[in-house]
Amino acid sequence: MSTDPTTSAFPSTVADDSPLLIGTEGAVRVLTLNRPQALNAFTTGLLSQLRVALDDAARDTAVRAVLITGAGRAFCAGQDLSDPHIKPEFDEHGAVDPHRKPKAKDIGNLLDHYYIPLALRLRSMPVPTVCAVNGVAAGAGANFALGCDLVLAGQSASFIQAFSKIGLVPDCGGTWLLTRLVGRARAMQLALLGDKLPAADAQSWGLIARCVADADLASEAMLTAQKLAKLPTAALVQTRQALDASMDLEFEDALKLEAKLQSQLGYAHDYLEGAAAFLSKRAPVFKDR
Numbered sequence: 001m002s003t004d005p006t007t008s009a010f011p012s013t014v015a016d017d018s019p020l021l022i023g024t025e026g027a028v029r030v031l032t033l034n035r036p037q038a039l040n041a042f043t044t045g046l047l048s049q050l051r052v053a054l055d056d057a058a059r060d061t062a063v064r065a066v067l068i069t070g071a072g073r074a075f076c077a078g079q080d081l082s083d084p085h086i087k088p089e090f091d092e093h094g095a096v097d098p099h100r101k102p103k104a105k106d107i108g109n110l111l112d113h114y115y116i117p118l119a120l121r122l123r124s125m126p127v128p129t130v131c132a133v134n135g136v137a138a139g140a141g142a143n144f145a146l147g148c149d150l151v152l153a154g155q156s157a158s159f160i161q162a163f164s165k166i167g168l169v170p171d172c173g174g175t176w177l178l179t180r181l182v183g184r185a186r187a188m189q190l191a192l193l194g195d196k197l198p199a200a201d202a203q204s205w206g207l208i209a210r211c212v213a214d215a216d217l218a219s220e221a222m223l224t225a226q227k228l229a230k231l232p233t234a235a236l237v238q239t240r241q242a243l244d245a246s247m248d249l250e251f252e253d254a255l256k257l258e259a260k261l262q263s264q265l266g267y268a269h270d271y272l273e274g275a276a277a278f279l280s281k282r283a284p285v286f287k288d289r
């Protein structure tokens with residue numbers, strides 16, 4: 001992955017100074033967070049562009065996988081804390097005056113209007129999503145990454161649940177994702193202490209799929225996305241939904257959900273193509289989305 005803060009490892013069709021770079025390689029749509037001077041921290045502008053770009057990828061039937069990464073040395077430092085929507089008032093020494101009535105800044109509004117729609121959009125994408133975590137992923141940046149289907153990270157990357165350090169709770173799906181990915185004990189450790197978890201530990205904890213050498217991250221992530229793009233998209237997306245749903249289901253209900261999905265997929269082109277290709281010893285060509 002590029003270490004030059006002004007460039008991305010992937011091509012883009014939008015201006016280099018846009019906070020979100022958008023490119024396409026074959027059937028893979030590549031989105032690169034591009035505010036490297038602020039470690040790609042989320043502003044409302046970037047959050048909006050990201051959501052629109054995911055909507056576009058979801059609508060474009062030529063897109064069969066989405067790859068998300070960051071430009072420069074970080075993946076994303078979470079919410080930009082200098083954003084006027086949430087920036088607290090403080091004096092020239094950085095001190096907050098406890099006697100001064102603070103202007104009402106309901107940061108929950110930011111979640112309602114930007115983060116919740118974004119997290120839902122990501123988790124309901126009609127194509128698989130891959131995140132290439134190229135450096136530190138903190139706060140909502142970490143949880144946005146963890147919301148992707150497959151998360152690869154470079155060995156120098158790390159994950160920080162930075163929320164407790166500024167008096168907040170994990171958001172952007174963090175409470176839901178962390179407990180499911182690593183269990184309550186480790187979720188509590190990450191969320192309460194807010195310590196940096198190196199990518200190699202994130203892999204051994206089961207927080208992410210793979211930790212790879214920094215120099216291999218871009219190519220490995222692209223290979224993974226291209227591989228997913230050739231697989232039966234509809235079945236992959238139903239698999240995501242079934243795995244997510246299973247956490248809240250009794251065993252018998254999970255079996256029934258599997259049967260319902262299998263029943264639907266069994267009539268679809270991709271199953272017929274996959275089975276026919278296997279039996280006639282040829283490569284399948286999947287097309288359902």
Ligand code: LHQ
Pocket residue numbers: 037038039041077078079080081082086107108110111136138139140141160162163166168171
């Ligand atoms: C930043 C940021 C940043 C602005 C680095 N903002 N500038 C949702 C809704 C509503 C409200 C609040 O929150 C949320 C969700 C959240 O995401 S809350 C969590 C917000 N994120 C954080 O608290 C992380 C803050 N950043 C850090 O702790 C460090 O920057 C990390 C550990 C990520 C990286 O440390 P370093 O590698 O030492 O880099 P640095 O701290 O020197 O940062 C480099 C520059 O990036 C620096 O600017 P400067 O002009 O001094 O070079 C930072 O101010 C800027 N930056 N994070 N979140």
